[in-house]
Amino acid sequence: MPRYAMAIDLAACVGCAACSVACKLENEVPVGVNRLWIRSTELGTFPHLTVEYRPEQCLHCANPPCVPVCPTGCCYIGEGGLVLLEERRCIGCAACIAACPYDARYMHPAGYVGKCDFCEHRVRAGRVPACVETCPTLCRYFGDLDDPNSTVSVALREAGRVDVLRPELGTKPKLFYLNTPAKFGLAGNHQEVVS
Amino acid sequence: MTIDSASDALHASLQLTAALYRSPTAALRDDLASGQVAALSDSLALALNLPAPALLIPDWLTVETSFVALFVTNQHGIIPPYVGYALDNELLGPSFEALTALYQSHGFTLDGTFNDLPDHLSAVAEAALLLLEAERVDGALLLARQFLQPWFKRYADRVLSADGSGLYGPLTHFLKLAFTRFTEVQDEVAA
Amino acid sequence: MIEFYALPNSGIFWSWPKLVHYTLVALAGGTALLTALAALRHDPKLRTYAILAIVLIALDMLVLWAGSPSALRFTHIWLFLSFNPQSAIWLGSWGLVISALLCLLLALNLGPRRVWGGILVLSALVALLYPGLMMAVNVNRPLWTPLLLAFFPVTGLLIALAAAVVLRQRWLAPWLAGLSLASAALGALYLADLALGHTEAREALAHFWHLGGPLFALGLALLLASPALIKRLPLIAGLLPLVGAVLTRSLIIDIGQFQPFGF
């Protein structure tokens, strides 16, 4: 069984939000909530500056805090290690929203929780997620971590540096950030991890 | 003339709806000029024992420009004359699909001369009229309740407050009351 | 400096209906516990307590249901068709339902009262515990510390007792003082714990204090003031901790949703 993961090369990302909009339409995400957004961070003082554009979405943690808190079991780890949600069984208690350290889950106006599912429907059909396919800077890699030759494994091997968000929480994310331009690691509370 | 049955009352309300929300044409012009609209609404008010709408029939240009301002360019906030929008908050949404499916399954055909969305107020009203005249009271009622009434419920007050013509405001408000009535007194009409 | 294209979903996810729920669940759980004690102590008021508990639980369920974003969607049934003991909400829900059931049996005086009472103690405790639990498990929200595991059940029980005292249940008065002081102490400890914590905790505390500091302080003050008045003004003495507890709990639930990552 594969372990799907995504890697985003921040040295290439220009934060154009193509991924975000593609996601909105692919997954019918209503305006007002997001599965994918861009955080841009400015560091330094003129003229010695660093600006980092970082797309953020569900990290499909190997150890997701959002799953165990679900009272109905509608949040689960699906095939390929994707963190999924069965909308039909969701009662909108928001326990998973509370548990997510990355603000990746939202309440759909219709009263169930939504989140990035790495476009499971596409992955099952052997395609890559919409955000990966459309990125004009080709900064996104998607594939199976267990396959050493998958694009994501190769990208992780070749990357100058690899980071994940809030590693101190032990969530073991499967969304990796490559070659962050920031001199002091990703802006904010992050540290380097070995892939 | 008098309206003596509830089904006649429904018929009258549908006629008014069909006439009023269509892009203003010669037909409406004549109906207004000949006092037909006023007469019909008055007798309808009598039949349903509602206060008759205080219509003042404005000059034709005002009718035209008010219509555009109200229902075409949304000058006074969004008041689209589409029943689907009133129900779904979007164009061509699920209610729209339900309605068009219904048109299809019951042999309604919109011809080229109607160049607006099929869930336009006047189209729904016309459809209901045809059903009523084909002794299909249930169908007419269903359209009136499921589609027309919600539109009036949502937008009538906004039209009333925004309207400058003295025609669309009062009449829309009046029709709201009328259609609310039909959602109450179904059996009476069906009888 | 941080800017966004589209925003992370970092808004409030538990709004006021949840606050009402957490108050009701305290009343319900507390009353259920009283019912249990009454059952074990052959208290003549057993029936009253039992019925009151049932009403409160029903009311709470209604608030939960109506307040849920999926209002009145029967999918809530999944909660009871699934087995997820690791989920605080799942535990709490069963705790409440079982409590209601036992209270009913006790009210109708069916079956072995002491056994029912024994189980009811447990289920009531679960109902009192679960709010604190479901917050404490979220290590990502610095304002929801493990201390809430103690703070919520204690204040929960306090709310129930205080309400009872206000309803002239004098015999509970002695408990009230103790619980008020305990709650106040835990409240103070909660702040101290944050203040002495690592940077993130201190930042969170600052945020908490900025948004609700004075109110929280007021809440603690009310809790402290109560014992002094027990003898002379029992009614007031009951009212103060009731307000104090509800206030402090609500602030922690509401502001505690803050997560530094978002903005």
Added chain:
Amino acid sequence: MKLRRREFIKLSAAAVGALSLGGGAQAFMPNPFRGPPGKWFTREVSEVFSVCENCFWRCGVKVYVEGGKVRKIDGYVGNPKSNGMLCPRGHGAIAQTYDPDRLKRPLIRAAGSVRGEGKYREASWDEAFSYITEKMLAIKERYGTEAVAFFGHGTGDRWFAEFLPGAWGSPNAAKPSHSLCVAPRETASMWTFGRGIAGHEQIDWGNTDYMVLLGHHIGEDTHNTQLQDFAMALKRGAKLVVVDPRFSTAASKADRWLPIKPGTDTALLLAWLHVLVTEELYDRAYLEKYTLGFEELVKHVQEFTPEWAAAITDLPAETIRIVARELAAHAPRAVLPVGRHVVWYGNDTQRMRAFFLVNILLGNYGVPGGYYLSTPPVLPEYPHPPLPLTPAAGGCAGVGAAEAPTGFRPAADRNRFFGTATAIQELIEPMITGEPYPLKGLWAYGTNLFHSIPNVPRTKEALRNLDLYVAIDVLPMEHVMWADVILPEATYLERYDDLIGFSYRNPFIQARFPAVEPLWQTKPGWWIARELGIRLGLGEFFPWDDFEEYLDTRLRGIGSSLEEMRTKGTIIQRGRPFLADWEARGRNPFNTPSGKIEIFSQTFADNGFDPLPLYTPPAEGPSGYYRLLYGRSPVHTFARTHNNPILMEMHGENALWLNADEAAQHGLRHGDYVWLENQDGVREGPIKIYATQRIRKDCVYMVHGFGHQAPLMKVANSRGACDNRLITYYTLDVISGGAGLRNNFVRIIPGAPRPRHTPLAQLAERSL
């Protein structure tokens, strides 16, 4: 009693059985046990090839239709523009088609109302057409055909800014995409290489090792293909230098950022020329073989030392030297890629000449790693009688016709500048003054008069003077609601369009097929143009009546067909990208008077311009004022996409970039709101302060296109602030006719109120 019934709806005799709601009935009877409805991709989806129109890069796209509604738009592999990828605007375009604010049916300004009052009545297309025809013929009668101006932007401008004016007989056809955008670079390129730059900037990104971006904001102007090439070049390890007063997105990827003083770019370029020349860091063989006038250049640049430039540009002389040497070290695989919107300070053609001269010394023009030579696609016209005149609208497609029309008065802007293509902003004054001759009619096709043409008050005055003003658009933009007749165009998802060919390394042709039926009474531009053409007595120029047949005929001219296009979307032809390819065929690519690359331009000399570029310092602003710079957002196009809730959620309001230290001086914090007042006392705002280290202290920057004053556009209206209203002054580039827009200055007035808006989510429910 009966009201007059309409006969548009029929009930077939087949109507039997009790009426019941089928299909989507659940919409009204909520079934609590039913989960959320399946998403679009779980149902039957059809695919249609089209070409994106949400910006003018115009990528080939695949449109996914489900339930008669467009659900998703993607790029597709096999299309040289999108390569299967798309930018946010391309994806978000759907929301425009289902926007309830759209223009729905022809409108005619109410009798007795004045322009700008916004009182309209509905009209049938026939009524609208005859209204226009009547006025047009009256103008022709009284002032001649030249008295009607045609402005156009977008795919349909081929009809409204080229074909129709050509058939009608007016040289006064213009596109904002020329004199308000690329005019200087096209003119400079024409008189240097004898070739335009044209639609797709022809940089051989794939082979370049050293890139210097000057006036180029890749990542903010999300030109899909360019962004892909740029990203790949970076991944390949190509070095990047960015010259920009602002730490742009591209700068954040750069090895060197040169925060140059705004307006001094020419000095920097001259200094680079100086270093390359004096240190002999150029490709002698290349220069001797292909160029003319190098010796004059050697003399010309002697005095332009890096030290001289350093004093002007506020950049260290050493850095200037180093970059020049690094450029030379990587030549010819080193390049200064040309950008768009080069109308800055009025001396722009000369700056672009200096810009090209640097590239020439690097010997990269027509050489791998530098500029390739783009070839236009082969695509015959549909046979029609020759047009009376060829309008010189110019635009991204290149500079307009060279020679003045015969038998007609020259364009009303003729004697104002040297260039051949019409300058849109120079046609405004004749509408007011009647000099050199009156302009009494105006057609605006997809051209936002108030957000693109400088000096809005003047434009409004001009509009008041017209006898006829026709607006053809999709949305009720502010300028549209001034028109006498408003013609609603179908969105690109609802219409065919003429074939879209691109000059490119290997030129290609892409077709646009309608994905869904037009909503309401909206019609495609080509249909509007033809119907009007016929009514104006120009029927002979529209010898086709079925547009599919029109397209098919053109395609058969290149051995393809509409059916083939329907399945492929794109046809790629072979080009001759490099000088070697031309020499192999013994052809000379340089269509200059001398047939060589003209470093020294005799033509310029003969017309009284500097034959070699000189630096002319731009006007300085009054003290306390900042130079106003403006630019692009990756999720928006000009002022076109700001009623799109999806894109507005990404970027819903523009902010004023102000150096953090300056902000502190004003006592302003990030997020405060301020007013802006320009040198002419025009006030604009409120606008949010973006206090940042990312910009110099002598200028401020804002994203263009926000701040619509169009109450009918519920999403766009009054969100953010409009840069163009602050651009009341411009400096005409007397060579190209471009309008130098960056000589405006603003001061900051703190204490503006934070504006209140309906939450987007609330507005957007309608379109999602």
